Amino acid sequence: MNFFVTVRMALRALGANKLRAALTMLGVIIGVAAVIALMSIGRGIQASIQGQIQSLGSNLLFISPGAQTAGNVRSQAGTSPSLTYEDALAIIDTGRVPQALAVAPETGGFAQIVSGGKNVNVRVTGITPDYEQVRNFHAIDGDFITRDHIETRALVAVIGATTRTNLFGDGEAVGQVIRVNQQGVAANLRVVGVLEPKGSGFGGNQDDVVLVPLTTQFTRLSRNRTSRGGFTVSSVNVQLMDETAETANAAVQSIGDLLRERHRAAQDDFTIRSQQDLLNTATQITGAITLFLGAVAGISLLVGGIGIMNIMLVSVTERTREIGIRKAIGAKRRDIMVQFLIESIVVSVVGGGIGIAIGGGGASMLDGISFGPGPKLMTIVGLDAILLAFGVSAAIGLFFGVYPAIRAARLNPIEALRYE
Amino acid sequence: MMTTVANEHVPVIDPAPVVIRAEGLCKTYRMGDVDVRALRDASLEIRKGEMVAVMGPSGSGKSTLMNIMGCLDQPTSGEYWLDGTATSQLTDDELATIRNKRIGFVFQQFNLLARTTAVEQVELPLLYAGASQRRKRAMEALARVQLTDRWHHRPTELSGGQQQRVAIARALVNDPAIILADEPTGALDTRTSEDVMAIFQELNREGITVIFVTHELDIAEHTRRSVRLSDGRIVRDEPVPVERQRIARRVHEAPVVAT
Numbered sequence: 001m002n003f004f005v006t007v008r009m010a011l012r013a014l015g016a017n018k019l020r021a022a023l024t025m026l027g028v029i030i031g032v033a034a035v036i037a038l039m040s041i042g043r044g045i046q047a048s049i050q051g052q053i054q055s056l057g058s059n060l061l062f063i064s065p066g067a068q069t070a071g072n073v074r075s076q077a078g079t080s081p082s083l084t085y086e087d088a089l090a091i092i093d094t095g096r097v098p099q100a101l102a103v104a105p106e107t108g109g110f111a112q113i114v115s116g117g118k119n120v121n122v123r124v125t126g127i128t129p130d131y132e133q134v135r136n137f138h139a140i141d142g143d144f145i146t147r148d149h150i151e152t153r154a155l156v157a158v159i160g161a162t163t164r165t166n167l168f169g170d171g172e173a174v175g176q177v178i179r180v181n182q183q184g185v186a187a188n189l190r191v192v193g194v195l196e197p198k199g200s201g202f203g204g205n206q207d208d209v210v211l212v213p214l215t216t217q218f219t220r221l222s223r224n225r226t227s228r229g230g231f232t233v234s235s236v237n238v239q240l241m242d243e244t245a246e247t248a249n250a251a252v253q254s255i256g257d258l259l260r261e262r263h264r265a266a267q268d269d270f271t272i273r274s275q276q277d278l279l280n281t282a283t284q285i286t287g288a289i290t291l292f293l294g295a296v297a298g299i300s301l302l303v304g305g306i307g308i309m310n311i312m313l314v315s316v317t318e319r320t321r322e323i324g325i326r327k328a329i330g331a332k333r334r335d336i337m338v339q340f341l342i343e344s345i346v347v348s349v350v351g352g353g354i355g356i357a358i359g360g361g362g363a364s365m366l367d368g369i370s371f372g373p374g375p376k377l378m379t380i381v382g383l384d385a386i387l388l389a390f391g392v393s394a395a396i397g398l399f400f401g402v403y404p405a406i407r408a409a410r411l412n413p414i415e416a417l418r419y420e
Numbered sequence: 421m422m423t424t425v426a427n428e429h430v431p432v433i434d435p436a437p438v439v440i441r442a443e444g445l446c447k448t449y450r451m452g453d454v455d456v457r458a459l460r461d462a463s464l465e466i467r468k469g470e471m472v473a474v475m476g477p478s479g480s481g482k483s484t485l486m487n488i489m490g491c492l493d494q495p496t497s498g499e500y501w502l503d504g505t506a507t508s509q510l511t512d513d514e515l516a517t518i519r520n521k522r523i524g525f526v527f528q529q530f531n532l533l534a535r536t537t538a539v540e541q542v543e544l545p546l547l548y549a550g551a552s553q554r555r556k557r558a559m560e561a562l563a564r565v566q567l568t569d570r571w572h573h574r575p576t577e578l579s580g581g582q583q584q585r586v587a588i589a590r591a592l593v594n595d596p597a598i599i600l601a602d603e604p605t606g607a608l609d610t611r612t613s614e615d616v617m618a619i620f621q622e623l624n625r626e627g628i629t630v631i632f633v634t635h636e637l638d639i640a641e642h643t644r645r646s647v648r649l650s651d652g653r654i655v656r657d658e659p660v661p662v663e664r665q666r667i668a669r670r671v672h673e674a675p676v677v678a679t
Binding site for chain 2: 005
């Protein structure tokens with residue numbers, strides 16, 4: 001039978017009971033809209049986290065110390081004081097890691113900062129001038145930490161945009177003196193610069209920081225030393241010459257060899273992760289979130305499908321006589337089945353189309369909305385999500401339409417004609 | 421208005437081929453705990469071009485016989501041949517094709533589809549046959565029942581007689597060899613009945629085999645042979661006496677001078 005004629009027939013049958021068709025469609029509309037909206041939010045989260053990782057600066061390696069082992073008890077990774085300032089310098093100075101452009105070792109901890117009447121608790125990080133380049137984090141006001149500052153163990157600090165607002169409001173920050181008290185070791189530092197705002201990411205607000213020269217952190221703000229007498233750092237960022245995986249792999253290998261040699265430890269007491277590793281982990285996590293959101297929304301789509309089946313069964317019963325007439329004038333089983341199948345597919349596909357419009361529109365409206373001080377919500381309406389939702393809704397129409405359609409097709413023509 | 425005239429048309433010369441042959445048809449329904457024997461050993465032969473009335477009181481098995489003859493139903497035992505084909509061996513889809521192409525049904529309650537225009541009703545059998553030029557052929561069929569001007573009307577906008585004429589157009593659109601009518605005038609007044617009977621007689625003159633179920637004697641007198649059923653058996657099968665045969669006239673036409 002002609003396909004378009006059948007579709008027209010289906011539309012007429014649905015038009016005969018518009019409210020019912022609309023309500024049936026509503027189930028699919030809500031399901032599809034939910035799938036699209038939630039998947040767009042999931043995608044947005046994924047993209048925003050990836051963006052944050054990339055904003056750390058591209059082509060980076062992160063070296064962190066291994067776990068501290070006491071007896072046979074191994075504690076959390078990064079707790080061992082096994083990574084030193086000297087290790088970081090060796091990566092460049094020995095020339096054994098040709099892929100490395102710059103290194104940015106850092107260490108620090110939370111400290112109480114007092115200036116004027118204000119008293120805030122902020123993370124204080126000791127860094128080197130290369131931090132600016134490696135982490136792509138610049139001062140917009142005043143200067144960054146310089147080589148001179150490192151060599152002289154200068155009592156200076158560069159503060160984040162949020163810290164500056166917290167301490168000085170709208171007033172001038174550069175030139176002010178802040179008192180930093182880190183676990184009982186205190187010093188007065190002069191603010192030489194304010195950092196550009198970067199927004200929040202994981203690990204907290206990147207703008208609520210105080211950066212000090214690494215040597216100042218070692219000597220004036222703490223007393224951490226290794227057993228070998230070096231200054232311990234909590235992590236080393238290594239900037240590579242390019243972003244290729246080969247470069248990253250070769251660098252991981254060379255740095256690993258160098259550190260193993262320097263530490264002479266039986267076991268690796270450090271971890272090297274590339275930015276790609278971080279991205280992969282984040283992608284995995286956010287992918288799982290997206291899938292989970294999609295699955296929750298998928299349940300409502302399933303319920304919508306059951307709604308279609310329910311209505312189609314009612315419709316078959318109501319139209320028993322019509323089916324009898326059609327059979328009497330020569331409709332084959334297949335003709336009847338196709339007719340009812342197309343009806344249910346029309347409901348689900350039209351519903352799916354409306355749902356995509358609503359879900360996509362809703363997601364676009366949510367894009368850029370911020371909830372409180374956190375990062376802005378980001379939504380990405382993907383073509384794949386649209387195609388998926390559309391395909392799934394058509395499949396649902398087909399799947400939940402099959403049983404009622406078979407029931408209709410199997411009706412005995414005489415009994416159907418007698419049906420009142 | 422009905423007139424009784426001598427039938428001078430269609431003298432039987434050569435016996436026409438047999439289109440319907442039933443041999444020992446039995447049909448037993450099960451209603452609850454009781455077996456209802458709707459047909460008991462009914463045998464019948466109808467030749468091409470005949471016009472036959474199947475009569476009998478309600479429950480005598482007329483409709484069951486019609487349903488079997490129309491391939492809507494299968495006998496419990498016995499065999500039914502349509503155009504020489506034994507129908508008991510056919511599949512559902514083959515029976516559907518026969519209903520579509522060989523047989524036209526007309527029902528007492530018209531059985532038109534709701535919310536569907538006259539021309540679309542008539543197109544349906546063509547649609548299931550996969551035929552082309554459906555609109556043109558449907559309009560031609562409507563012209564044969566003189567409903568061309570009502571082609572876009574829905575059943576609710578048509579009178580009973582007009583609805584039955586749409587149903588007849590639907591029955592004949594696929595050029596069937598046989599038209600089966602189950603009390604086609606049962607829901608119509610006398611005047612409209614006459615009109616409908618005139619159409620059937622006209623179709624019969626064109627060579628279509630027409631078989632009616634009716635319990636009205638004067639309707640049966642529009643045919644030339646009457647088969648009487650009682651308790652599922654064929655108790656009488658005889659020609660309608662020539663002096664009783666009636667020719668119906670179309671009421672909406674200019675009166676035709678009887679020859």
